[in-house]
Amino acid sequence: MSRPLPWHEEVYRQLRQAHAQRPAHALLLSCPAGHGGSTFARALAMRQLCRGDAATACGVCRSCQLVQAGTHPDHLLLQPEEPEAPIKVDAVRKVVAFLGQKAQFSGWRVVLIDPAERMNVQAANALLKTLEEPGEQVLLLLVSERPGELLATLRSRCQLWPLPRASFAQAEAWLAALGAGAQAQPSLRLARSAPLRAQMLAETAWPQRLATIVSDLQSLLDGHREVLNVAAQWKSWGEPLILADILAQWVEDLMSRHVRRTTGLHHPEFSMAYDRMLSGLDAAKLHGVWQKLITLTRDLAGNVQLQLWLETLALDIARLSRRGGSR
Numbered sequence: 517m518s519r520p521l522p523w524h525e526e527v528y529r530q531l532r533q534a535h536a537q538r539p540a541h542a543l544l545l546s547c548p549a550g551h552g553g554s555t556f557a558r559a560l561a562m563r564q565l566c567r568g569d570a571a572t573a574c575g576v577c578r579s580c581q582l583v584q585a586g587t588h589p590d591h592l593l594l595q596p597e598e599p600e601a602p603i604k605v606d607a608v609r610k611v612v613a614f615l616g617q618k619a620q621f622s623g624w625r626v627v628l629i630d631p632a633e634r635m636n637v638q639a640a641n642a643l644l645k646t647l648e649e650p651g652e653q654v655l656l657l658l659v660s661e662r663p664g665e666l667l668a669t670l671r672s673r674c675q676l677w678p679l680p681r682a683s684f685a686q687a688e689a690w691l692a693a694l695g696a697g698a699q700a701q702p703s704l705r706l707a708r709s710a711p712l713r714a715q716m717l718a719e720t721a722w723p724q725r726l727a728t729i730v731s732d733l734q735s736l737l738d739g740h741r742e743v744l745n746v747a748a749q750w751k752s753w754g755e756p757l758i759l760a761d762i763l764a765q766w767v768e769d770l771m772s773r774h775v776r777r778t779t780g781l782h783h784p785e786f787s788m789a790y791d792r793m794l795s796g797l798d799a800a801k802l803h804g805v806w807q808k809l810i811t812l813t814r815d816l817a818g819n820v821q822l823q824l825w826l827e828t829l830a831l832d833i834a835r836l837s838r839r840g841g842s843r
């Protein structure tokens with residue numbers, strides 16, 4: 517990852533230029549999820565340590581090779597040990613120790629913290645002191661999808677660089693160049709236009725499942741399929757958070773169509789199906805289903821039984837139907 521993604525090339529150029537004129541020692545790179553903030557930060561870290569003089573890291577010098585191997589002595593990467601785990605104070609103490617030593621290579625020392633909002637309060641406080649006096653030729657890169665969750669005192673000590681989202685067209689072109697082919701557009705729609713998430717989804721069966729899901733939802737509303745049966749199928753696919761997001765997109769599309777919106781739908785190809793569903797359901801109850809869907813992450817963390825959760829969800833969806841009854 518020696519280069520930023522195409523939609524970040526301009527801000528990368530501007531940042532490098534600003535840094536060359538007046539080096540900053542702490543940068544807060546904020547970027548929406550799935551739009552390549554980590555790639556940007558890694559490209560920047562590698563460029564800072566690279567021995568070449570091109571605009572981006574050369575990728576082949578000794579320094580670049582060590583960064584890629586994760587063994588560069590002047591580069592420290594701080595990440596959570598588990599995907600959802602916090603970054604704790606012990607990890608930040610490593611940063612303090614790292615910056616207490618002299619650089620072994622090029623002169624610069626680069627610390628990358630990703631995602632920065634995962635630092636717990638003790639960790640963030642421990643980092644504060646370092647941010648006040650980081651030392652000579654030190655670059656701290658904090659990457660965050662939700663910079664608002666960082667301590668205000670931490671934010672104020674960093675130079676903020678908001679990284680733009682990719683446009684749908686940029687993201688689609690990028691996916692096509694990676695060989696996503698016909699999968700590019702449906703994956704991107706499922707990913708709410710986030711290219712890196714779309715890249716991940718393009719390699720799964722989720723884009724093909726969308727039509728099945730819409731037809732399942734219609735069957736639930738019509739009372740033609742058993743709630744338990746649908747819930748069992750959903751569970752069999754695994755990855756409930758992806759399913760919950762797709763269902764949330766369905767509810768959002770129904771809400772849009774309910775107020776006769778024709779633009780901004782996640783999946784406009786189902787407009788007619790949505791209108792048919794809306795003719796038989798109580799739209800006032802849609803919000804309740806949507807709220808349930810967006811709390812799944814929290815519910816799963818609270819050890820909720822997934823099977824039961826999906827069954828309740830399918831029942832709530834069936835009960836959206838005006839034909840209601842005791843189902």
Ligand SMILES: [Zn+2]
Pocket residue numbers: 565566567568573574575576577578579580
């Ligand atoms: Zn290099």
